[in-house]
Amino acid sequence: MSKCEIFVSGGTAEEQEAAIKTFLGLFPTVSVAVAEDLCLLGAPLMKCGIKSAVQQKTEVMRLIASRLELIPKHQAFSLLKCSLSAPKVIHLLRCCPSFEARDSLCEFDEVLRVSLESICNVRLDTTAWRQASLPVRCGGLGIRRVEELSLPAYLASIHATQGLVSRLLPHQGGVNVSDHVALWRYLSDDASPPLPESRNSQRAWDTPYCMAEQATLLHEAVDPTTKARLLASATPESGYWTHALPSSSIGNLLDDESFRIAVAIRLGAPASSDHRCRCGSDVTADGHHGLSCKFSAGRRPRHDCINDILRRALGSAGIPARTEPRGMHHENGTGPDGITTFPWTRGLCLAWDVTVVDTVARSYLEHTSVKAGAAADQAEAEKVLKYSFLTGRYEFAAVGFETFGSFGTSAKPFVNEIGKRISLQTGEIRSLEYLKQNISLAIQRGNAASIIGTVENVVSFNRK
Numbered sequence: 001m002s003k004c005e006i007f008v009s010g011g012t013a014e015e016q017e018a019a020i021k022t023f024l025g026l027f028p029t030v031s032v033a034v035a036e037d038l039c040l041l042g043a044p045l046m047k048c049g050i051k052s053a054v055q056q057k058t059e060v061m062r063l064i065a066s067r068l069e070l071i072p073k074h075q076a077f078s079l080l081k082c083s084l085s086a087p088k089v090i091h092l093l094r095c096c097p098s099f100e101a102r103d104s105l106c107e108f109d110e111v112l113r114v115s116l117e118s119i120c121n122v123r124l125d126t127t128a129w130r131q132a133s134l135p136v137r138c139g140g141l142g143i144r145r146v147e148e149l150s151l152p153a154y155l156a157s158i159h160a161t162q163g164l165v166s167r168l169l170p171h172q173g174g175v176n177v178s179d180h181v182a183l184w185r186y187l188s189d190d191a192s193p194p195l196p197e198s199r200n201s202q203r204a205w206d207t208p209y210c211m212a213e214q215a216t217l218l219h220e221a222v223d224p225t226t227k228a229r230l231l232a233s234a235t236p237e238s239g240y241w242t243h244a245l246p247s248s249s250i251g252n253l254l255d256d257e258s259f260r261i262a263v264a265i266r267l268g269a270p271a272s273s274d275h276r277c278r279c280g281s282d283v284t285a286d287g288h289h290g291l292s293c294k295f296s297a298g299r300r301p302r303h304d305c306i307n308d309i310l311r312r313a314l315g316s317a318g319i320p321a322r323t324e325p326r327g328m329h330h331e332n333g334t335g336p337d338g339i340t341t342f343p344w345t346r347g348l349c350l351a352w353d354v355t356v357v358d359t360v361a362r363s364y365l366e367h368t369s370v371k372a373g374a375a376a377d378q379a380e381a382e383k384v385l386k387y388s389f390l391t392g393r394y395e396f397a398a399v400g401f402e403t404f405g406s407f408g409t410s411a412k413p414f415v416n417e418i419g420k421r422i423s424l425q426t427g428e429i430r431s432l433e434y435l436k437q438n439i440s441l442a443i444q445r446g447n448a449a450s451i452i453g454t455v456e457n458v459v460s461f462n463r464k
Contacts, residue, residue: 005031006020020032054104098146133148139233141242159200320342345395405443422435
């Protein structure tokens with residue numbers, strides 16, 4: 001009885017008080033619950049209790065945020081993204097119309113924003129925070145704002161449980177969600193609701209809103225650089241580094257400075273203060289100059305690291321390969337980055353050449369501000385033309401990447417094929433995902449080294 005509570009619903013205040021007095025006379029150890037605190041399995045049963053429930057989660061989030069500052073930044077971000085932000089309150093969002101307590105949800109989101117700023121050491125203005133709160137597939141960081149997630153979560157939960165509720169309460173007529181759907185359509189730029197068979201999916205309700213927010217950010221972009229950045233960030237490959245398990249033992253942990261720069265570049269936040277590059281050019285706060293500087297400190301290490309990743313991946317697929325092969329040089333003295341020892345396809349050995357180009361370089365900006373991956377595609381076409389003398393002797397693959405993470409048109413199927421062959425060889429179904437994560441991390445490390453290298457005598461590149 002000491003674990004039980006009593007709550008009286010309905011009737012006048014005098015009748016409720018009399019009922020409670022009578023019950024306590026029989027069971028004096030039972031506690032009396034008030035409407036604001038009445039919860040079942042962690043979810044409030046009354047609308048008046050939603051605000052209090054969200055505020056309790058906010059206080060817990062504040063405590064968590066203070067402790068995340070004590071661990072490496074990449075690991076702190078991964079925990080925040082996967083376990084301690086929206087996942088911490090998703091049960092609450094699905095069990096009650098928490099979107100009606102918007103002020104409390106916005107307070108929780110503000111704690112998230114401050115925590116993310118502290119972890120990343122990046123100043124997030126309103127636009128950067130809007131992008132960061134989008135899913136990774138839409139160009140964000142996946143730190144979802146619960147204020148915008150609350151309505152899709154509740155609508156999905158209502159449709160997922162309406163069959164059971166109808167069987168339990170056949171005379172109640174179900175929950176009327178027409179007003180909620182109308183609000184969702186308004187927030188989703190008048191999108192059509194999901195098909196009936198998909199309405200129990202939270203992602204089906206969430207995606208139209210995310211796409212509308214992504215389109216709004218792109219529409220508000222006033223310069224080609226911002227447009228190119230947003231388009232590149234929305235490509236699937238550009239965000240693979242955010243999904244990598246940040247463990248130093250497997251080489252996936254970004255050091256704090258590399259992680260900070262990776263976040264700043266993705267969100268368009270300041271990566272440094274204005275300063276003079278060692279090449280003599282002015283470097284603005286976005287740090288983009290370092291990505292294409294003639295003295296770029298990260299270009300060669302990044303190229304060698306990706307090349308080594310591909311060589312080892314081919315070996316894992318059962319196809320031995322070597323880099324910097326001799327006797328295959330172009331007339332200008334350069335040769336492909338590597339070849340396989342055994343045939344790759346049609347009885348021909350593989351020759352490949354890696355290139356990483358700057359998404360926002362002036363020579364590419366006209367095209368990358370319109371189409372994601374355009375710079376990598378152009379670089380691949382140039383590589384194919386350059387190594388045309390290998391035709392008939394080798395199966396040549398031009399493997400192009402961009403500094404903002406996009407893969408070229410030829411790089412995508414090439415990397416996919418390697419991942420597929422590794423899976424067949426090892427039985428590891430996530431081999432392709434791990435391979436893309438390694439490449440994505442190498443790109444981010446190279447970007448960080450390039451930006452840090454604009455300062456005289458300061459160069460950092462972690463190849464692990």
